[in-house]
Amino acid sequence: MSLFPSTRLQQFLLTATLAALVSSAGIAQAQSGSSLEVETKLGKVAGKQEGDVRTFLGIPFAAPPVGPLRWREPMPAASWKGVRQATSFGPHCMQAPFFEDMIFRDPGPSEDCLTLNVWTPAKNKAAKLPVMVWIYGGGYQGGSTSEARQDGKVLAENGVIVVTMNYRLGIFGFFTHPALTAESPNKASGNYGLLDQTAALRWVKENIAAFGGDPSNVTLFGESAGSFAVSSHMASPVDKGLFQKAIGESGGAFSKSTLGMRSRIDAEVKDAEFASKVYHADTLEQLRAIPAQELLDRATKPAASKELVRFSPVIDGYLLPESVPAIFAAGKQNDLPLLAGWNHDEGGVLSKSTVESFQASVNKQFGDDAPKVLAAYTAASDAEAIRAASDLTADSFIAYSTWKWLEAQATTGKQPIYRFRFDEVVPADPFHTAGDSAYHSGEIAYVFGSQHLLTDFKWTPEDQALSKQMQQYWSNFAKTGDPNGAGLPTWPKYNAATGWQVMHLGAQPVAEKDDHRNRDLVLDSIWGK
Structure with missing residues (x-):
């Protein structure tokens, strides 16, 4: 039995027909061969x-x-007739x-x-x-x-x-x-x-x-x-x-x-x-x-x-028959070359007043696991405390989940993996504090090279140069599964053999060994259960 009474279905079909007629106004005949x-x-x-x-x-x-x-x-x-x-x-x-x-x-x-x-x-x-x-x-x-x-x-x-x-x-x-x-x-x-x-x-x-x-x-x-x-x-x-x-x-x-x-x-x-x-x-x-x-x-x-x-x-049992972590853990994922990473300041840069309650918030969030988390996010000065608190906020928000994806693919996949961290401080605009961070979503304009359309930003020649490099890295990867190419700083694969190297995307892109791996492993021992 239909979920819709015949009158409602007729009304829908009439509406759809009218919509199609309106849409057809945007379909004009044009010379063939253009x-x-x-x-x-x-x-x-x-x-x-x-x-x-x-x-x-x-x-x-x-x-x-x-x-x-x-x-x-x-x-x-x-389908439609003519040229849309x-x-x-x-x-x-x-x-x-x-x-x-x-x-x-x-x-x-x-x-x-x-x-x-x-x-x-x-x-x-x-x-x-x-x-x-x-x-x-x-x-x-x-x-x-x-x-x-x-x-x-x-x-x-x-x-x-x-x-x-x-x-x-x-x-x-x-x-x-x-x-x-x-x-x-x-x-x-x-x-x-x-x-x-x-x-x-x-x-x-x-x-x-x-x-x-x-x-x-x-x-x-x-x-x-x-x-x-x-x-x-x-x-x-x-x-x-x-x-x-x-x-x-x-x-x-x-x-x-x-x-x-x-x-x-x-x-x-x-x-x-x-x-x-x-x-x-x-x-x-x-x-x-x-x-x-x-x-x-x-x-x-x-x-x-x-x-x-x-x-x-x-x-849902269809598109995802199991959880994404379970599918990767079983090696059932579509095994493809992967390039992934995150931005340096995904959670923003916290203020000193927020950092003063850092230890208390860690104790509340992690309970008995708080001591090992605090040990992983060491801070010997006020500046380091701000950085540590900002890093944990970013990890909790989005960085850890990206790291876990990379690790899951590295564990059960066989295709090449490349990891990045976007470090460039994005210029000021009406929606973000002037030049204080490489914030969440800040890399998008660099990947697409869309600075010319974002006129409220105060782009520098260094921003433009980095954008061109990132476009090349991304498009090279799309072409061959490898981001490397002529004129670009070498981007090593992300695996144990290379020391889990990360490409830091800033004014001078450079690949370095992951110096925060222990921190991620500590979080994984808690969140990965």
Whole structure:
């Protein structure tokens, strides 16, 4: 029996038809044979020329996840006739304004948001260039491909094709419910945002050759939640063969605190209780009838957030048949070349007043294990105490989980591993204190070379030089699985034989042996249990 009465289904189909007609207004007939036209599996798209790079924006890679498709696995997008104009970003996915430094260049929020963008320097489809597919961060609660700092044009100039995709966030992307699991062909629910990313990877596999890309040479990379996602896809059997290399910037799905995964069964109970209490809705029909903005507002308002289960990925039994650490420990991950690391000041630089309570906070957090933690984070002066407290904050937040990902791959994987730490103090901007740290997300603009679009920053020649080097390291890795190349400081592999060397990315990049390994091992003896 249908979950929707016939009148509601008819209304949905009518709405979908009208949306398609509106969308078709953006599909114009154009002269055939244009170098800015590309034939995808669903129809032709027409991009725009930006210097030596052809840019295609707002291409749908899945059907709009609205109406009866809300909280379903992404469905195939509809084909179109004529030439679809792909010169502007699609809407960003529904989200509350959690992150003030995220400034989007798109039409605004929409539940119909599953589009992707392609930047290609290829002149034709015979180029077979390596492909880099980016997943943005934002705690699985925010983000958009239209952010200027992750614009793909400059990175693409390094001889790679850059693809970025939107994916469902928050309650739209990670809500679970027993009824959702029951209706799913995979008997799973809760990982719709991750499945959107998988759908985008499948689109790349099927279509990127037409843009001059090599579908058998794809690198998946991301930052923060995007990095957590990359590690999850590396663990997932569903993603096998969809990408051949992985880059993680600040985060791995090995944490029990930051973005820690729940089991689907536990999540179903808590999310269903949340829906009943906050929305007074107990059926999928009732929940899917709630307007998107109302669904978002009621999920994120202060009264609800006190009891809000953070909506993020779960161990669903399908995309992730087990936890990510368990999959890696068993050697069941997709064994790929891995480049990963984090920033020097992931948790910021703490003040002296905060440090004064450092020992008390460690005692509270670690209990009987506090003495060995304090011994690992030694501090003989006020300056060292500030550094030690800042380091432990960063490790607790995101550095340890990234380290654990590297260690897990080093233990059961056979492919090369490269580790970095971004040390460059990022220039001042309206959202960050002037020149005080290499803060979380600070490396993104350097990887993408997007400084020219971020005019509020006071970039220096040293920043520009480091950015060019990082673009080369990242694109070299995408091409060959090795970041090294002519004119670059040598980046050794990360393994016992090299002394677990780390590439420190600053004004003068240099590789050094990991001098904090003992600290990570101490934390692992506590958190890794």
